[in-house]
Amino acid sequence: MKTKNFLMLMxxxxxxxxxxxxxxxxxVIADSEKAKAAFLDANPKLQGxxxxxxxxxxxxxxxKGAIIIGAASGNGAVYERGVLVGMAxxxxxxxxxxxxxxxxxxxxxFKTDKSVQxxxxxxxxxxxxxxxxxxDQSPPxxxxxxxxxxxxxxxxxxxxxxxxSVGGQKFDFEDFD
Numbered sequence: 001m002k003t004k005n006f007l008m009l010m011x012x013x014x015x016x017x018x019x020x021x022x023x024x025x026x027x028v029i030a031d032s033e034k035a036k037a038a039f040l041d042a043n044p045k046l047q048g049x050x051x052x053x054x055x056x057x058x059x060x061x062x063x064k065g066a067i068i069i070g071a072a073s074g075n076g077a078v079y080e081r082g083v084l085v086g087m088a089x090x091x092x093x094x095x096x097x098x099x100x101x102x103x104x105x106x107x108x109x110f111k112t113d114k115s116v117q118x119x120x121x122x123x124x125x126x127x128x129x130x131x132x133x134x135x136d137q138s139p140p141x142x143x144x145x146x147x148x149x150x151x152x153x154x155x156x157x158x159x160x161x162x163x164x165s166v167g168g169q170k171f172d173f174e175d176f177d
Contacts, residue, residue, distance in 0.1 A: 025087055028060065032077035035060035035105040039155055046107075049151060053109040055080040055116045057088050057171070061157075065101040070094045074106070078173060080116070086175035088119075092168065102159030112149030125170045 035058050039046050050056065055078065062074035072092035078085055090106070110116045118124040145151075 028075045028087065029077045029084065031060035032058040035107070035155070038105065039107055039153065042155055046153065049109045049153075050082070053111060054113060055085075055110040055119070057108045057110075057119070059088075059090055059106040059108075061103060062090065062106050063101070063103050064092070064159075066094070066098040068095065068098065070096075070098050072169075076106075078119075078175075084176070086120075086173055088171050088173045091170050094168070100159065103157040104159075105155045105157060107153050109146070109151045109153075110149060111146045111151070115149030119171060120173050120175065122172050125168055 036050070040050075057076050057078045059074040059076035062072055064070060064072035070093070072090070074090050076088045076090065078088050108119075110119060115124070
């Protein structure tokens with residue numbers, strides 16, 4: 001029974017990872033626009049973040065799976081002052097008490113020139129010191145502050161996962177020349 005459950009979870013993990021790693025830029029760009037609309041539907045107050053950010057990256061289809069060790073990945077579109085300037089991919093690795101699989105969208109807002117430059121120079125990553133806020137769970141004030149010039153929001157899509165883990169995300173940016 002345990003082997004069957006393990007195999008089912010591994011299949012779920014790999015299918016979510018494949019779903020999240022569609023490298024076709026046109027599809028990722030179209031999905032990013034849909035994800036932006038979904039973020040704004042979930043919480044219209046995010047419009048201020050889109051308007052005020054120097055840049056933002058939208059990862060519309062991030063897939064994550066875990067059995068103690070978790071991994072996630074996704075491709076996204078990067079916008080500077082609302083104009084598409086490139087593509088990015090995200091990889092995540094974490095360890096802890098976790099099991100399951102899920103798909104979600106993620107948007108990262110960059111408020112400072114330094115944070116934008118670090119992202120575009122592939123020097124940007126974050127771990128446990130920066131956490132994502134669920135876009136569809138609006139706290140009373142929704143005055144989320146930037147940490148080191150960065151704010152992150154996620155929007156669940158599907159899946160079920162239980163986790164208490166520590167890890168980080170690493171990003172690679174490719175601009176349009």
